[in-house]
Amino acid sequence: MERQILAARWVFPVEGPPLERAVLEIEGSRIAAVYQGEHPRAVDLGNAALIPGLVNAHTHMEFSQLEQPLGPAKPFTEWIRSIMKSRFTCTVPADQRIRQGIEESLISGTTCLGEIATSSESLQLLSADERKPSAVVFRECLGFTPDRIVEQQQTAADFLQLGTDLELNREVGLGLSPHAPYSVNPDLYLNLVQQVRDQGVPAAVHLAETRDELEFLSQKSGPFVELLSELGLWDPQILRDGMRLYDYLVPLAELTSALAVHGNYFGEAEIEFLKQAPQISVVYCPRTHHYFGHRLHPWLTLISQGINVALGTDSRASNPDLSLWKELLFLRETFPDVATDLILECGTLAGARALERSDELGSLTVGKRADLALICLPDDAVTDSGSDLLLNSRSYVARVMLNGVWIN
Ligand SMILES: [Zn+2]
Known part of the structure; x- marks a missing residue:
């Protein structure tokens, strides 16, 4: 050779x-x-x-046809309404959108993806041939009301079964993504985490993304309650008392690997917990975080406490492109005092660790x-x-x- x-x-x-x-x-x-x-x-x-090769630990390829982020960036629930509308009105076939995203990722230096999928298409495309980034494809599950639980549990189980049926090459792994506290019933959440635990595969959850999410959990009020009410989905009984952010993190510590995506508003209690839960990585999406105008992200505090911080672009619905390289340049410019080596490690080895690929990739x-x-x-x-x-x-x-x- x-x-x-x-x-x-x-x-x-x-x-x-x-x-x-x-x-x-x-x-x-x-x-x-x-x-x-x-x-x-x-x-x-x-x-x-x-x-x-760069590791983009959090993205959604299904929005890769968007030429610019969806608006408005504020309030966040308005952006959620836009994304729901975009999903229902898009005429570009899913495989075309996903192909576009894979190609854009590759040529911008990304060789490994943490992809959130609402169908099995990205899994099939990513496992199709050699010239593809390696990936973990997380099936997104959504359902706030109890009547959705059985169906979503089945969707998740069917997806995990594909791992066996497709005889996936070892470049592509599977996982589940219970979407977020405001979109997933607590019982469904626990069931999905149990499923990934039983299978020994990773989970990815959007957590602590907005202040509104904290209000939703602690007060059962605010914009998420308005949104769910408008959709006819709100019932205060669903959100059990005492389900705090922290309680969404605890079951993740039982997994071989879990990604807490965003973590923009993690506070002391969550950081204390993460310090002794090395299986959980936090995925910071710098330009998406900036787009929504959140408070300063605690990524440097997390790293100083020994917590693994990977980077993601999130989707083109909140970012102008899918270039993880541009995330690194953005961090360089925004945090001039932070060492280049640390920024590069977040975009490579830390992502590989988060996706359980660090024995093969990331350095x-x-x-x-x-x-x-x-x-x-x-x-x-x-x-x-x-x-x-x-x-x-x-x-x-x-x-x-x-x-x-x-x-x-
Ligand atoms: Zn996301």
């Missing part, structure tokens, strides 16, 4: 410091060596950086899959520090490699 030997001005292994003038050797689909130095047969990639480590992105660096930047150069606003994703093969 021919060995590929690549040399670049910078290599960011993520596990370990950036290496200047370094070499990456690939044998088949695996990383065989990473070191600082030269090699006589190396292909020189020039003024560029090699990084692990340029010998034995892991050769999934990576080639970043073109600006020629005229007045710095020699690789970390300063990498997330320069003029750096861009030039090429992407999957399983040891350049796809572009």
